Amino acid sequence: MTTTPASTGTPPRESPGLIYGARRIFAMSLVQMLWSRRTVFMALVVGLPVVIALVLRLLFEAGVPFARVGRGPVAGPVIFGFMIWGFFVRLSIPVLAIFYGTSLMADEVEDKTLTYLFTRPIPRGSVLLGKYLAYVVCTVSVVLPSVMVVWLLIVPIGARLGPAFPSLLKDLALLALGLAVYGAVFALAGSTLKRPLVFGLVFVFGWELLVVALPGYLKKATVAYYLQGLVPHAMPTDSTVAVFETFFHEVPSLTESLVGLAVIGLLALVLAVRAVASREYVLEQ
16 A cells, blocks of 8 residues: 655745735835935925915015905915915926826836846736835825925915814815826826826826816816816815816816726726736846
């Protein structure tokens, strides 16, 4: 009678999942992003509104009146609302997303460190996902504090901080959402296109500016259209909302804006992860 010897080998270990790999890449990438040259650029971009807010506050303290023609003085919340839209929603957020999002994989290719990441026992898609999450945390950590400084400087011009505080929380959520969605879109561009930076600049300052101003359904293929729908909902007073309603010819509802941003962001991120998982990267010697 023969017996089969028992196997002494250990069973093969299962490959770590996408989330586990993303956590490992996130922890490594966050420190690199916070201490990179791009963070200096980001500080300069978000520092401009702070400087302007400081100048406006000094002018106010010196007795310079702020007034709209025929409508009396402009309160601080109105000025702050337009700074949120002009400096952050339409400038800082897209620009930072372009320069960070498109470089999530391009930097690894340029530095020839992508092979090291891909040889780790983690799914390839987790590299993009982890670096994307690090981008969101890094940019939010720099942008939102600058917004709070602007708020502290501007809102007390003819108004009180307390009643405007709930609107500040809405503004912070709006900007964080914009960073996340724009970042996902440009992460997809960086994972699939040869010149994603050019695409990003054309998309934000060409395509979006054009179609948002035109009637029709093309504007629903932009991030700016849905962010534009959230801006009036974040404004602190009825008078401020009225000013924005005269500025925007057409805005989506709050529900439509949130659903549209969620669909665009999640779809772009899923496609970006899949693109990294299947793409063959060639590192130049």
